Amino acid sequence: xxxxxxxxxxxxxxxxxxxxxxxxxxxxxxxxxxxxxxxxxxxxxxxxxxxxxxxxxxxxxxxxxxxxxxxxxxxxxxxxxxxxxxxxxxxxxxxxxxxxxxxxxxxxxxxxxxxxxxxxxxxxxxxxxxxxxxxxxxxxx
Amino acid sequence: xxxxxxxxxxxxxxxxxxxxxxxxxxxxxxxxxxxxxxxxxxxxxxxxxxxxxxxxxxxxxxxxxxxxxxxxxxxxxxxxxxxxxxxxxxxxxxxxxxxxxxxxxxxxxxxxxxxxxxxxxxxxxxxxxxxxxxxxxxxxx
Amino acid sequence: xxxxxxxxxxxxxxxxxxxxxxxxxxxxxxxxxxxxxxxxxxxxxxxxxxxxxxxxxxxxxxxxxxxxxxxxxxxxxxxxxxxxxxxxxxxxxxxxxxxxxxxxxxxxxxxxxxxxxxxxxxxxxxxxxxxxxxxxxxxxx
Numbered sequence: 001x002x003x004x005x006x007x008x009x010x011x012x013x014x015x016x017x018x019x020x021x022x023x024x025x026x027x028x029x030x031x032x033x034x035x036x037x038x039x040x041x042x043x044x045x046x047x048x049x050x051x052x053x054x055x056x057x058x059x060x061x062x063x064x065x066x067x068x069x070x071x072x073x074x075x076x077x078x079x080x081x082x083x084x085x086x087x088x089x090x091x092x093x094x095x096x097x098x099x100x101x102x103x104x105x106x107x108x109x110x111x112x113x114x115x116x117x118x119x120x121x122x123x124x125x126x127x128x129x130x131x132x133x134x135x136x137x138x139x140x141x
Numbered sequence: 142x143x144x145x146x147x148x149x150x151x152x153x154x155x156x157x158x159x160x161x162x163x164x165x166x167x168x169x170x171x172x173x174x175x176x177x178x179x180x181x182x183x184x185x186x187x188x189x190x191x192x193x194x195x196x197x198x199x200x201x202x203x204x205x206x207x208x209x210x211x212x213x214x215x216x217x218x219x220x221x222x223x224x225x226x227x228x229x230x231x232x233x234x235x236x237x238x239x240x241x242x243x244x245x246x247x248x249x250x251x252x253x254x255x256x257x258x259x260x261x262x263x264x265x266x267x268x269x270x271x272x273x274x275x276x277x278x279x280x281x282x
Numbered sequence: 283x284x285x286x287x288x289x290x291x292x293x294x295x296x297x298x299x300x301x302x303x304x305x306x307x308x309x310x311x312x313x314x315x316x317x318x319x320x321x322x323x324x325x326x327x328x329x330x331x332x333x334x335x336x337x338x339x340x341x342x343x344x345x346x347x348x349x350x351x352x353x354x355x356x357x358x359x360x361x362x363x364x365x366x367x368x369x370x371x372x373x374x375x376x377x378x379x380x381x382x383x384x385x386x387x388x389x390x391x392x393x394x395x396x397x398x399x400x401x402x403x404x405x406x407x408x409x410x411x412x413x414x415x416x417x418x419x420x421x422x423x
Contacts, residue, residue, distance in 0.1 A: 112275045
């Protein structure tokens with residue numbers, strides 16, 4: 001059994017949606033030696049998320065941000081957790097909606113994603129800082 | 142360690158929610174030999190999704206579609222990614238909300254789901270075509 | 283390869299969001315012997331969910347419930363699945379939005395979560411009863 005576990009620190013991004021497939025794979029060169037496997041990712045934060053979606057059009061990334069801001073509004077009258085700023089509680093909800101973890105197949109040393117799929121860093125805070133991702137991969141010898 | 146990885150092509154479905162548990166298991170007969178394990182599924186598309194939910198009432202499937210259409214509306218004024226038709230950008234959002242991957246336990250050669258749980262194909266496009274799922278399973282000998 | 287699979291019965295909680303990290307880990311004492319691994323959890327119900335989010339402020343838990351109740355309303359005119367009570371169909375949607383499964387990294391015998399992360403039981407029914415979770419963990423020797 002092959003096994004790999006490593007904490008990855010992503011470079012800081014501004015609020016919004018960002019493709020990070022290449023940055024994650026560059027931090028895990030051993031994956032190229034896996035004939036098959038799974039790559040599990042956990043973002044160790046509660047106001048950012050990970051998702052898999054379209055890797056081609058920047059408009060798709062913008063529209064994700066617009067829809068989420070519309071659907072999980074800042075300064076809504078029902079928020080009680082407001083101490084950490086207006087972007088904080090919506091960021092928690094957005095993080096849970098899109099999710100904090102991914103488990104993606106690996107085949108022939110590469111992620112077995114669809115042609116148009118990439119990994120999104122979903123940064124929901126105005127000043128999120130650099131984000132840590134615990135990457136774990138396993139597979140047969 | 143047992144290991145199984147196979148690309149499954151689902152038969153084409155119309156827009157909406159569809160139970161595909163049996164179709165997926167029929168494509169993976171080796172799972173019956175796993176004393177324990179995990180089955181990971183990735184749908185290799187960005188406008189369809191996978192979810193686990195109620196396997197009995199067709200009304201539940203319809204209400205999923207109705208709620209999503211209400212909450213992620215087509216032709217909203219804020220969409221910028223409209224080139225691929227009015228159903229495309231909402232389909233990306235819906236896919237990310239419900240998720241593209243599942244990791245389900247296997248015990249005694251069967252999915253260890255709850256009594257009322259089944260696997261949903263969430264088809265968010267009017268003409269989605271057949272969908273590909275990369276299935277990966279592993280477990281002890 | 284290490285392998286552990288066990289059905290956990292959580293104590294019954296009222297409707298809302300509840301931190302259950304300690305209750306789950308207490309049911310899996312063997313995890314402390316895993317040098318590395320993954321813990322997969324499936325809640326075997328379609329009207330409750332599992333999520334990872336903030337483990338410190340009770341206000342965050344309340345605001346999750348408030349936002350979900352606002353966004354997936356009971357007694358909306360479009361529901362057709364109303365036979366099991368007004369809280370049932372919204373509970374199915376909420377369960378699928380936040381998800382039924384988690385796959386969390388283990389390092390040095392502990393969950394490798396971020397400082398502020400904990401596991402939420404998301405109880406979406408008024409009388410959900412005790413909830414069953416199938417826990418599966420694996421890792422290298």
